[in-house]
Every structure is written in structure tokens, then in C-alpha cells.
Amino acid sequence: MRISELAERSGVPVATIKYYLREKVLPEGERSSPTQASYGEAHLRRLGVIRALVDAGVGIAGVRRVVAVLEDPPENPSDLLGAANAAVAPAFPEGMDLREANALLTRMGGSPQACFPDQVAAVAHALSALERAGFTVPPSVMDAYLEHLSALAEAELAATPDTSLEDAVRYVVLGTALVEPLILALRRAAEQIAASRRFGAPGD
Amino acid sequence: MRISELAERSGVPVATIKYYLREKVLPEGERSSPTQASYGEAHLRRLGVIRALVDAGVGIAGVRRVVAVLEDPPENPSDLLGAANAAVAPAFPEGMDLREANALLTRMGGSPQACFPDQVAAVAHALSALERAGFTVPPSVMDAYLEHLSALAEAELAATPDTSLEDAVRYVVLGTALVEPLILALRRAAEQIAASRRFGAPGD
Numbered sequence: 001m002r003i004s005e006l007a008e009r010s011g012v013p014v015a016t017i018k019y020y021l022r023e024k025v026l027p028e029g030e031r032s033s034p035t036q037a038s039y040g041e042a043h044l045r046r047l048g049v050i051r052a053l054v055d056a057g058v059g060i061a062g063v064r065r066v067v068a069v070l071e072d073p074p075e076n077p078s079d080l081l082g083a084a085n086a087a088v089a090p091a092f093p094e095g096m097d098l099r100e101a102n103a104l105l106t107r108m109g110g111s112p113q114a115c116f117p118d119q120v121a122a123v124a125h126a127l128s129a130l131e132r133a134g135f136t137v138p139p140s141v142m143d144a145y146l147e148h149l150s151a152l153a154e155a156e157l158a159a160t161p162d163t164s165l166e167d168a169v170r171y172v173v174l175g176t177a178l179v180e181p182l183i184l185a186l187r188r189a190a191e192q193i194a195a196s197r198r199f200g201a202p203g204d
Numbered sequence: 205m206r207i208s209e210l211a212e213r214s215g216v217p218v219a220t221i222k223y224y225l226r227e228k229v230l231p232e233g234e235r236s237s238p239t240q241a242s243y244g245e246a247h248l249r250r251l252g253v254i255r256a257l258v259d260a261g262v263g264i265a266g267v268r269r270v271v272a273v274l275e276d277p278p279e280n281p282s283d284l285l286g287a288a289n290a291a292v293a294p295a296f297p298e299g300m301d302l303r304e305a306n307a308l309l310t311r312m313g314g315s316p317q318a319c320f321p322d323q324v325a326a327v328a329h330a331l332s333a334l335e336r337a338g339f340t341v342p343p344s345v346m347d348a349y350l351e352h353l354s355a356l357a358e359a360e361l362a363a364t365p366d367t368s369l370e371d372a373v374r375y376v377v378l379g380t381a382l383v384e385p386l387i388l389a390l391r392r393a394a395e396q397i398a399a400s401r402r403f404g405a406p407g408d
Contacts, residue, residue: 045338052337057261076403082396104390110397119393126386133256134249135378137386144359145390148352153394155348157402174339176395180388182330182341186308186349187387188380189323190357192286193314198361199280 003029006039010047017047023060025050025067052178069173082116083173092121100127104142108150207233210243214251221251227264229254229271256382273377286320288377296325304331308346312354 007014020026026046029037049070053063069083101123102112112120130137137145156175161167211218224230230250233241253274257267273287305327306316316324334341341349360379365371 048337052333052339055333055336105393105397108390108394108397110393110400114400115393115396119389119396122389123386123393126389129256129259130382130386132259133252133378133382135256135374135382137379137383138363141359141363144356145387148356149387149390149394150398152348152352153391153398155345156395157398159342159345170339174337175341176392178334178337178339179341180391181333182327183349183353183387183391184384185323185326185330186312186353187357187384189309189314189319189327190312190353191360191380192319192323193309193312194354194357194361196314196318 001039002036003039006043006047010044010051012047012051020047020050023064025060025063049174052174055181058177066173066177070170082119086116086118092118092125096121096124096128098124100124104146108146205243206240207243210247210251214248214255216251216255224251224254227268229264229267253378256378259385262381270377270381274374286323288380290320290322296322296329300325300328300332302328304328308350312350 001009003014003017006012007017010017012020017026021028026043029039029043032038046067049066050063053066058066065083065086074083098112098120101120104123105112105115105120159171161171205213207218207221210216211221214221216224221230225232230247233243233247236242250271253270254267257270262270269290270288278287302316302324305324308327309316309319309324363375365375
């Protein structure tokens, strides 16, 4: 198909598609003449992935890193998660106090060595933001986080497709980044549902 | 204390504090002379809250809405969550298909009426981003999300402090927004731990 049809079917404007081509997150189409290129279903799928990442708040540099992992996946599946995470996680300053973060990860049944430094740093960063705001997560709630997020991760891992490496990569990389808005939205709704059960519906 | 000491103790530059004063998210200090004002511990705590929200990606308009809820909380605690959510949630386009989102909320044990329209819209928006990316959450994983996020929300609600309304408001409003980075960071670490158990440590 031509770029105009690609734009129509994907809902992404032609100018934006050209930007993705320049940024090399979307592969070139097949040249059919010096001024025209032809695009296929793979381009449409890739555009869907890019738009979903952008919607999830991932910047163009992060999109480029995700695309690189999709195109050239690491061999050990454990490294996949690290690559997916590195692709979409912000960089954290060095020299943070990692003790509390390490203690939490140990309680989730992992050695801190099982995790990438960025993942430990992300936990430490979140903890220090809470501390700066004077907000303490009650111990019973922290217990619930560790228990239920571990169970959730086990369920996600158990469902990794074994049809092909490409399917597994796609599932892990996209599942890490794209599912986050769903998890946060469901948590807020679940809180509202729990509050309604306790205090009555909103506006009562 | 003077603004210079407030800056030093909070780690927020004087120019940024002045910006927060102009934006009215930080209350004026007590005038000690026409050119000088004096700030107290309440200003320090408020600055901590503002910084944590900004770190969590909340814009100045969202910070202003959170501050408004903290200063003038609604009477029904169920409305609190809605207000907290509205303060930090992005606006969603109208006219989205809400059927699948409503079905998920019903499965979490709530009527869709128990939730604010923004919360239902956030779930629908996350689902449509996944669909656009061609990513399907396997049914067993969706079951795990609903079950474990409900349990997590129940634990959070059960720990709401009953010492004062102000404490409860602070807990609910800040807990909704500020804990999100912690939950996402713990989930990623939990995935890595589960993957290491399954496939060996990274780099093996």
C-alpha cells in the first residue's frame, strides 16, 4: 500500500509516519519508483506498537530501544526483561541507598543479583520519593504489594508464548511497558470499588 | 525560617519555591516585613508533597488539584478517591467503547456505577492502546490482574488511618498517585525474579 493508505489504516498522519521513518523506528518501504515506496502489513503492525508505546508515555529514544530489542532479541529470556526494562525505564542517578530496595526484593523471593541495577534503582527511587513526601506505606500494605505483585508476575511469566522466540520477545517487551497503564487503571478502579463497599457509592 | 533556609532544608531551589508561591500551590509565608516572609514546618511538608507529585509525573495543574483536595476534602470518603483520581488522571476523549472496561470492573466485584467515569475511561483507554498494538492479555493473566489488584486495593483501604480526616485524605490522595511508581517498579522486579527462577539469572 502507499503511505496515504498506511496513514488511513493506522490512523497515524502521513507527517508522523515520515517522522518515524526518519527516526528509523519504522523500516523503509519497498521502493516502487524513485518517489514512491510501498508498505505492508508489517509496517501497520509496527505503527501500532509505536503508537501504543508513545501513548504509554515512552519517548522516541525509548521506542528506538524497544524496536532494537524486537529486531535483535537477546538469547537468554532473562536478558529479555532487562532489555525491555532498559528500553522504557528512565535513567536513575548513581549513589542511591539501595538497602531498603534490596530488602524488599529479597522478601519477594529473589536475590538482588537476580535483578538488573536499573530495576533495583527504580524501586529505591520510588521509595525515596515517598519518604520525601512524608508518606509511609503501612507494613500490612507493603506485605500485600510484595505478595500480590509476585503472584501477578508469576502468572505473566507462565503465559509467555512458546510458539516462537519472536512471539515471546513481543509478549515480554510489550507486556512490560504497555500493560502498565492497564494495571494502574485497574488498581484505581479496584480502590474505588473497595471504597464504595466500605463507605457507599460516590456522591451518596 | 526564611525562604533561603526553606530552600536548603527542602532541597528545592529558591526560584522554584517562588514559582510554587506564584502558582498558589504553596501558601504565602507570614509577612515579617514588607520584603520578608517567614515559613514553617507546614511549608516544608507541603514542599515534600509537591516534589513527590512532580517526580511522579504530575503537572502543575494536577498538583494544584491535589492541593485543593488536601485543603478542602469532600465529606464522603468515596468521593475522596474520585477527587484524588481526577487530580492526577489525564482527561480521556469522550465516546469510547466502555463495554469491555465495564465487564472487567464487574468481574472485580463492583458495579460500573461504583466508579467515576474517568476511572472507567482510563481502563477503556488502556485496553484500546493494547488492542492497537496488537497485544492480547492472555485470559489467565487478566484473571490474575483482577484478583490480585482487588486484593491489593482491599489491603490499601483497610489501612486508611482513622486518626483524623486530614490523615485519611493525605493517605488516600497521596497513596493513589505517589505509590504508582513503587508498584510498577516492584512489578518489574518481580517479573525479573520470576524469570530468573525459570530461565536462570541474567547474563547466564
